[in-house]
Amino acid sequence: MKRPREKSKAEHDIPLHLHCVICGRPISIDKRFCSKACEEEESKRYKRQRRMWFTWMAIMIAIFIMIFIMPLLRPPR
């Protein structure tokens, strides 16, 4: 007697695949994006992230200069 559970298990065994990192649609394993639009979206995100990172670095460096360098630049009395 065949149990009905076996069919649902077979359906669960989907072939190896990935999901588009932008929209989450299933894609084949050799790709990262489902479409050109998603690829562009990802590169936009990456650029935005990188700009954010540079901004933060600039702020950190500015704070560092103010705390550690500025007192050294003051002429000693």
Ligand SMILES: [Zn+2]
């Ligand atoms: Zn996508």
